[in-house]
Amino acid sequence: MIFAGCDVGSLTAKAVVLETNKDNINPGVISSELMGVRPLPEQSATEIMQRALDAINISFEDIDVCCSTGYGREEISFADFNISEISCHGKGVYFTDPLVRAIIDIGGQDLKAIRIDEQGRLVDFKMNNRCAAGTGRFLEVSAQVLGVSIEDLGPLSIKSRKNISVTGQCSIFAEMEVTRKLYSGIKKADLAAAINKAMALRISALAKRIVHGVPTCITGGVSKNIGVVANLEKVLGMSFKKISFDPQMIGALGAAVYAKEYFNTRPAKQEKGLA
């Protein structure tokens, strides 16, 4: 059986394909793809899913159930149903590492702290989606000012020798602060470190209560910035659990797992599938 999850975020689209054996057990990931978004969610979803299917030489008709998630999840016509990205992150992380109880997910446009129980069900969450501070957009805006790519912010910050602070919480305030400091001769590496530190402080303020004292992992695009992650571990006084799947694809994985469970709960379709 083939199950697909499609996560269309604000900046990237992700697709994950799961395969199970005849009795619909032992699910395993057989394909996963990621790309930058196209203008419309539907376009992004179709293209990324096509890529994931092409990689394993199957077509849309071979998918038994497909679940969509993310920012554009309601606009994807080939998905059978959609689930919020909060639940999908919980599901995806539980699927890869059932011991994790909390997730900090930092996407392009939002920041979430999610608490799950021993069965992977959502029990509590906190989210910021009204302000760009603490999200990938903050890093993007700051990287632009420094004239480096967003991927370089982490490695660049390691070269910092001087402790500088960026005090503005608002992305626009920070942007101007960084611009001014750059003109006044402060090194890019020091500013990159300051930006990562500011991010970590903002994230910890939101996530602190949710992740307190439980095994926690970090997902979403920003989890690939080593500078932010190291600072966040320091501020929160904990080290994050490494998960065995690309942290940026966890939402799509969770959606695929939901697709599989959805199939199980629909006996009519299951009979058809087994015939």
Added chain:
Amino acid sequence: MVYAGCDIGASVVKAVIIKDRKITGTAKRKIDDGLEKVTKGVLKEALQAGGLSLRRASVLGITGREARSVKFFRPFMPKLSFRPEELCIAKATHKMNLNIRTVIDIGALGFKIISIDERGMPIDIITNEKCASGGGRFLENISKALEVDLDKMGEIALISKEPCTITNQCVVFAETEVISLVNKGVDKKHILGGIVSSLASQVASAAKRGGLKKDVAFIGGTSKNQGIYYYLEKNLDVKLKKIPLDPQFISAYGAAILAGNSG
């Protein structure tokens, strides 16, 4: 005596020179270099506009968000006077129109709503503190995203009879929202209409909270945008008074007046 006023804002440095109580020159420049260099350049330019040299100013009044970030003046200026921006604005508007009781100032990073008494002293101030929503930077970013000239934005926004609703207050997110509206094929004029009315209503609701006293003046770089002007008047239900000086120079002018009082 020659007095200089300098408003060191978040994105632009402005200077006004007064000699014998009259403005002899103004200058402004976007901060695109070290703050000291930009400030010195702007002062020089404003003085030269009135045929004066940098040494002629006897007192320099400094105000603005980044006033304290500049440290170079000693060799050039005999005396410095740092003044809060709301005081400069109140003094300058009072000098030009005695009936102004409220000044709405929309700068790059936010707004200030200043209530002033009949002697031109500021008695109350409402500002945005932690967030740039409600500031002109919003318009700047959108003009870049839509590739519409900043000066033409207001004009185009006013053509729209059915402006879009912009749901995001955050400047960064509103920009993303605008891009997705463009991708859906929404006409630029409706988007601009939505942007302008959204900014105006944010500022207007803050102004109403403080109990608006007439007459009301609208200053700051953003007051040059006709769209904001229109929607602000509509939301506040008052006629905004024009000030006979480029609205971007009001603070610097106030700083120069106060420099004159102190010297």
